[in-house]
Amino acid sequence: MSSNKEEQELYLYDPSLLLKLDFYRSPAKFNPPITCVAPGEPWLKVRPLKSGDYRRGFLQILSQLTSIGEISEVQFLNRFAEMRAKGDYYVTVIEDLRKNKIIGSATLVIERKFIHSCGNRAHLEDVVVDDTYRGKQLGKLIVVTVTCLAEYLGCYKMSLECKDKLIAFYRSIGYVDEPGNSNSMTLRYDKQANL
Amino acid sequence: MSSNKEEQELYLYDPSLLLKLDFYRSPAKFNPPITCVAPGEPWLKVRPLKSGDYRRGFLQILSQLTSIGEISEVQFLNRFAEMRAKGDYYVTVIEDLRKNKIIGSATLVIERKFIHSCGNRAHLEDVVVDDTYRGKQLGKLIVVTVTCLAEYLGCYKMSLECKDKLIAFYRSIGYVDEPGNSNSMTLRYDKQANL
Numbered sequence: 309m310s311s312n313k314e315e316q317e318l319y320l321y322d323p324s325l326l327l328k329l330d331f332y333r334s335p336a337k338f339n340p341p342i343t344c345v346a347p348g349e350p351w352l353k354v355r356p357l358k359s360g361d362y363r364r365g366f367l368q369i370l371s372q373l374t375s376i377g378e379i380s381e382v383q384f385l386n387r388f389a390e391m392r393a394k395g396d397y398y399v400t401v402i403e404d405l406r407k408n409k410i411i412g413s414a415t416l417v418i419e420r421k422f423i424h425s426c427g428n429r430a431h432l433e434d435v436v437v438d439d440t441y442r443g444k445q446l447g448k449l450i451v452v453t454v455t456c457l458a459e460y461l462g463c464y465k466m467s468l469e470c471k472d473k474l475i476a477f478y479r480s481i482g483y484v485d486e487p488g489n490s491n492s493m494t495l496r497y498d499k500q501a502n503l
Numbered sequence: 504m505s506s507n508k509e510e511q512e513l514y515l516y517d518p519s520l521l522l523k524l525d526f527y528r529s530p531a532k533f534n535p536p537i538t539c540v541a542p543g544e545p546w547l548k549v550r551p552l553k554s555g556d557y558r559r560g561f562l563q564i565l566s567q568l569t570s571i572g573e574i575s576e577v578q579f580l581n582r583f584a585e586m587r588a589k590g591d592y593y594v595t596v597i598e599d600l601r602k603n604k605i606i607g608s609a610t611l612v613i614e615r616k617f618i619h620s621c622g623n624r625a626h627l628e629d630v631v632v633d634d635t636y637r638g639k640q641l642g643k644l645i646v647v648t649v650t651c652l653a654e655y656l657g658c659y660k661m662s663l664e665c666k667d668k669l670i671a672f673y674r675s676i677g678y679v680d681e682p683g684n685s686n687s688m689t690l691r692y693d694k695q696a697n698l
Contacts, residue, residue, distance in 0.1 A: 370618055377620030387621045394589055397615070419612055420592070423565055423629060425572030426582045431626070434618060459692045467664065467689040475686060483688040491670060492687040493678040494662040497654045 320357040320391060321398050329456040335482040336452045338445055344400075344453040348444060351406045354453055357399040357413070359388055364403065366410045373436040396420075398461075400454050402437070402446055412437035412446050416454040418463060430458035430466035451481055469494075515552040515586060516593050524651040530677040531647045533640055539648040543639060546601045549648055552594040552608070554583055559598065561605045568631040591615075593656075595649050597632070597641055607632035607641050611649040613658060625653035625661035646676055664689075 331343045344354040357366065362384040367376050391397035396419070402412035415433040420426075432454060437446045458466045469492040470478055475485060484490075526538045539549040552561065557579040562571050586592035591614070597607035610628040615621075627649060632641045653661045664687040665673055670680060679685075 367617065374618050376618055377622075379617070379621055383621055384617070387615060387617060391615055394591070394615070396589070399617075417614055419626070419628070420582060420586055420589070421629070422562065422574070422579070422582060422594075423569050423571055426574055426578050427572075431614070433614070434616070455690060463692065465689055465691045467687055469662065469684070470686040470688045471684045472686065473683075475688070478688045481690075483690045485686055485688050488668075489664070489666045490687050490689075491665040491667065491680055492662055492685050493665045493670070493673045493680050494660055494685075495650060495676075495678045496660045497658060 318359045318388075318392065319355070320388065321395075323356050325457060325460065326354060326356075326400075326453065329453065329460055331452060331456060333459070334452050334456055336448055336480065338448065342445060342449055344449065344456075347402065347446070347449055351404060352444075352446075353403045353405055354449065355401060355403065357388070357401050359385060361401065361410055364408055364410045366401065366413065369401075369410050369413055369436055369438060370434065372438065373434060398454060398457055399434075400450060400457070402450060404441075411441050412450050414450040414454045416458050416466070418458070418461065424464050427464045428462060430461075430463040432466055432468035435468075447477070448481065451478075455481065512553045512555045513583075513587065514550070515583065516590075518551050520652060520655065521549060521551075521595075521648065524648065524655055526647060526651060528654070529647050529651055531643055531675065533643065537640060537644055539644065539651075542597065542641070542644055546599060547639075547641075548598045548600055549644065550596060550598065552583070552596050554580060556596065556605055559603055559605045561596065561608065564596075564605050564608055564631055564633060565629065567633065568629060593649060593652055595645060595652070597645060599636075606636050607645050609645040609649045611653050611661070613653070613656065619659050622659045623657060625656075625658040627661055627663035630663075642672070643676065646673075650676065 326344050342348040347354050362381045367379055370376055398416040400414055401410045404411045414435040417431045417433055418428050420428055435451055455466055521539050537543040542549050557576045562574055565571055593611035595609055596605045599606045609630040612626045612628055613623050615623055630646055650661055
């Protein structure tokens with residue numbers, strides 16, 4: 309990809325938001341201390357998803373999480389534009405600058421409500437970090453980044469659907485399985501329809 | 504409210520969508536059989552939220568669910584317009600036409616994703632039916648309505664955060680607490696910030 313092409317790339321959301329987050333408000337402990345601005349290695353970068361990330365392996369990273377299907381670059385760009393226009397999608401990635409590759413991602417989605425004084429609540433979705441980058445606290449880093457971002461954006465809460473084996477991890481970051489109210493239930497439809 | 508004013512009201516989404524739902528695809532059983540088009544009483548109406556519902560007690564119904572705070576009619580209308588512009592909010596209500604009052608509500612929110620071939624998934628939020636209308640299957644009716652709507656709109660799954668005491672209810676409608684993956688975890692922020 310030429311540097312000229314890179315300059316034409318769009319961010320999904322304003323990258324300066326990531327400079328404003330207060331990691332020290334989070335109960336998460338990092339050892340050694342890292343933040344989204346200083347992620348521990350000079351060749352790691354935490355930033356919003358960019359329109360060129362199709363070519364940096366963004367979908368390959370997501371495929372470590374679940375089924376992706378066949379997605380062309382045009383389909384990716386259409387979905388990117390749709391999310392950007394709606395304005396409530398904060399897909400945040402970690403890039404390995406040495407390889408020009410996306411190695412982790414987490415999505416914050418903001419939902420507008422009437423309850424809580426027309427409040428906004430946050431959903432944490434699609435968290436994944438490349439297996440080969442273990443031991444660098446990057447899972448915690450990307451989750452705390454979007455968790456702090458949701459607070460900065462004024463959400464009153466953030467929640468996620470969580471596998472049993474990840475409960476301890478999310479507890480260490482400040483998430484709670486509230487007694488009597490911590491079940492996630494799902495209905496999967498047979499096939500796609502009309503949207 | 505004059506009939507002239509009623510004519511000026513906006514629907515949050517196209518009400519004809521509710522005519523197209525196939526209740527018989529749902530595993531939910533109704534006895535006697537009712538649907539969103541024929542909700543069992545001639546004075547009950549299932550429909551999208553309308554801009555005039557502030558004056559029909561919509562917020563009072565939500566207050567049976569959780570804290571609402573002080574919301575002026577202007578704030579309500581601003582949020583309504585915001586949801587309508589974003590296009591992915593399907594707040595669906597039950598009105599008692601005798602009293603011109605909203606007596607139940609459930610919200611379907613559609614989230615756009617990259618995974619599952621740029622699929623859409625659905626969130627079920629803020630389900631409430633007035634206590635004094637028990638025994639009319641209205642809780643099941645409003646949940647099945649938005650569940651069928653999400654399928655019609657092409658979502659690949661719908662999920663919700665569920666209290667322990669409601670697990671059996673949602674199972675009867677086809678929702679599953681998937682083994683090893685049915686936890687909901689939440690982080691509540693101290694105060695609102697900057698959005």
